[in-house]
Amino acid sequence: MTRTLIPKIEGPNKFKKFISPYFKHLAKRHGGLFRGANFEFRVSSKRGFTLLESLAVISILGVLATTAIYTYTSATSRSRDARRKSDLTAISLGFQARHDVQTCSNANDIGYYPGRNLGWPADGRWKSTEILRTLNNDCGSFSEFLITVPTDPREGNGGLIYRFDLSNQNDVIGRHYRLTAKLEKTPNETEQAGLARAKLVWENSFGGVVNTFPPDYNYIVGN
DSSP states (O other), X not given: OOOOOOOOOOSHHHHHHHHHHHHHHHHHHTTTEEEOSSOEEEOOSOOOOOHHHHHHHHHHHHHHHHHHHHHHHHHHHHHHHXXXXXXXXXXXXXXXXXXXXXXXXXXXXXXXXXXXXGOOOTTSOSEEGGGGGGOEETTEEGGGTOSSOOOOTTBXXXXXXXXXXXXXXXXXEEEEEEEEEOOSSOOOHHHHHHHHHHHHHHHHHSOOOTTOSOTTOOEEEEO
């Protein structure tokens, strides 16, 4: 019979180091746990992520984060553009209310849009709508028709002020008007063509001045 000599092992730590491979094997056979007098081995079936798996998870999280940021940015941009359109509609209603008033002390101002007395030289077109806040003439204050004149939601932080222009037909100012704003959404081809037509009609048919339309503005309304 062959005898296997087991070397003398002093101390539990040395014992565990020496005998661990053998008892790990036994531990697997006995459900993951094997105990001795002064030692214990436990083999877990759980394993950590490999480097490749970790990188894959990080990449997926990065894509999701980028998508979420883009979606949020697009949503807030669309929201601001919707507000800009709403603001110009509100100013338009104020303009129309001023146009329709019949109580002007000067009958010659009845039936015109506000701002005729501001002066409209060729190099002074498309004025800021902010001056409407203090505009006052013989038809009354513009604030009577629009209590609060809205401003661009990003004015002072990359946004552009709202502007307006009055028609000048045969030296008669104010029979028509236009309001403009800059939307964050880049116009598509159809929208660009519509904007170009609107500018052309204003300049050629309503007495607007050619090449005075403010650059970068891409939305226009009026009557």
